[in-house]
Amino acid sequence: MSQDFSDIRHSVRALCREFDGGYWRRVDRDRAYPEEFVGAMTRAGFLAALIPEEFEGSGLGLGAAAAILEEVHLSGGNAAACHAQMYIMGTVLRHGTAAQKKTHLPAIARGEVRLQAFGVTEPASGSDATRIRTRARRDGGDYVVDGQKVWTSRAEHSDLMLLLARTAPRESDQGRHEGLSVFLVDIREARGSGLTIKPIRTMLNHATTEVFFDGLRIPADSLIGEEGEGFRCILDGMNAERILIGAECIGDARWFIEKASGYANEREVFGRPIGRNQGVQFPIARAYAAAEAADLMVRKAAALFDAGEPCGPEANMAKLLASEASWQAADMCMQTFGGYGFAEEYDVERKFRETRLYQVAPVSTNLVLSYLAEHVLGLPRSY
Numbered sequence: 001m002s003q004d005f006s007d008i009r010h011s012v013r014a015l016c017r018e019f020d021g022g023y024w025r026r027v028d029r030d031r032a033y034p035e036e037f038v039g040a041m042t043r044a045g046f047l048a049a050l051i052p053e054e055f056e057g058s059g060l061g062l063g064a065a066a067a068i069l070e071e072v073h074l075s076g077g078n079a080a081a082c083h084a085q086m087y088i089m090g091t092v093l094r095h096g097t098a099a100q101k102k103t104h105l106p107a108i109a110r111g112e113v114r115l116q117a118f119g120v121t122e123p124a125s126g127s128d129a130t131r132i133r134t135r136a137r138r139d140g141g142d143y144v145v146d147g148q149k150v151w152t153s154r155a156e157h158s159d160l161m162l163l164l165a166r167t168a169p170r171e172s173d174q175g176r177h178e179g180l181s182v183f184l185v186d187i188r189e190a191r192g193s194g195l196t197i198k199p200i201r202t203m204l205n206h207a208t209t210e211v212f213f214d215g216l217r218i219p220a221d222s223l224i225g226e227e228g229e230g231f232r233c234i235l236d237g238m239n240a241e242r243i244l245i246g247a248e249c250i251g252d253a254r255w256f257i258e259k260a261s262g263y264a265n266e267r268e269v270f271g272r273p274i275g276r277n278q279g280v281q282f283p284i285a286r287a288y289a290a291a292e293a294a295d296l297m298v299r300k301a302a303a304l305f306d307a308g309e310p311c312g313p314e315a316n317m318a319k320l321l322a323s324e325a326s327w328q329a330a331d332m333c334m335q336t337f338g339g340y341g342f343a344e345e346y347d348v349e350r351k352f353r354e355t356r357l358y359q360v361a362p363v364s365t366n367l368v369l370s371y372l373a374e375h376v377l378g379l380p381r382s383y
């Protein structure tokens with residue numbers, strides 16, 4: 001059994017008690033950024049969990065980070081407003097120069113700088129990141145960026161953005177991962193000088209945006225890693241993201257299961273608790289089994305990541321199974337609550353909307369399945 005991080009869990013739980021259902025309902029209703037919660041998470045150092053101690057972070061592993069995020073979701077909260085502050089910096093840590101690390105990582109660890117926006121998805125490329133059209137063209141000591149991103153979450157609440165752009169044309173299907181580069185864009189300087197951010201209102205409170213680049217000049221030293229090798233630089237980060245989001249889904253699933261069990265014990269209809277009916281019990285038990293099984297995969301993937309082992313299949317399976325388990329639990333909880341599940345005050349409908357995202361983002365279920373089919377099982381490439 002992997003480590004349980006009970007001390008960390010205890011501290012996160014204590015912090016989350018300050019942010020109850022009423023808080024999350026209010027920010028959800030106003031589509032507001034949960035600034036107070038993010039501030040508290042930052043001050044407690046939880047968002048610097050993965051930054052090594054030499055750069056003023058806590059130097060913890062992904063297993064600990066997963067425990068932190070799981071607890072936020074288990075408390076009824078939503079870590080999506082700040083979870084990316086934990087892992088986007090991984091690209092700088094693993095592929096940045098000594099100077100880039102020294103400049104950015106301690107400031108991120110101290111919470112003075114937010115790096116929690118990651119611009120990959122574009123309107124015309126969808127799940128196929130190799131077809132992005134945003135271009136970065138070298139011009140003297142700068143790169144000039146033109147193009148558009150969509151669904152760039154938290155861009156309005158971030159100082160820096162990790163941006164994936166084409167620096168060389170897509171030559172062939174074979175070389176589709178070549179010619180992409182990653183940049184660290186300073187949003188504070190870029191906004192109004194070629195960078196425009198427009199919020200997108202969605203069915204959940206997610207601070208997501210469209211981002212437009214119109215001749216934006218960024219210094220050449222914004223490049224992270226080698227030019228043209230950007231795809232490789234973000235792969236580890238994508239695995240970390242999938243594992244951490246898997247952990248959030250486990251937290252959500254457990255929240256729904258606890259909520260449903262509590263309600264099924266209390267709610268009396270036909271003169272007895274609804275939970276006495278096996279038609280109500282069994283979906284709760286089934287959701288519990290699914291969540292426990294998915295949690296094992298999240299833990300396995302985190303352990304492999306922390307050991308520096310390849311973990312692509314496990315990270316993808318963790319996200320797949322955990323997002324399905326959380327959705328199964330969400331649907332079960334809604335059904336257990338009957339009409340009251342639809343009322344705002346029980347938080348079920350909010351969590352139901354929030355957890356649905358994770359079958360689509362950061363990668364959709366079909367894309368995970370086709371990755372497993374092709375790369376793990378050796379089935380023919382389908383696209």
Ligand SMILES: Cc1cc2nc3c(=O)[nH]c(=O)nc-3n(C[C@H](O)[C@H](O)[C@H](O)COP(=O)(O)OP(=O)(O)OC[C@H]3O[C@@H](n4cnc5c(N)ncnc54)[C@H](O)[C@@H]3O)c2cc1C
Nearest residue numbers: 118119120121126127151152153206361362363364366383
């Ligand atoms: C709230 C929110 C926040 C997000 N935050 C970010 C962010 O911060 N940064 C970022 O870069 N992106 C972000 N995304 C984008 C997200 O990663 C994409 O929405 C996701 O990868 C799917 O891409 P798409 O929406 O273009 O769907 P499409 O690629 O258009 O796919 C639509 C559907 O078709 C299916 N499909 C497509 N091709 C195939 C195929 N070959 N075989 C089988 N099925 C297929 C997909 O599985 C999906 O179900 C966010 C999205 C949302 C909704």
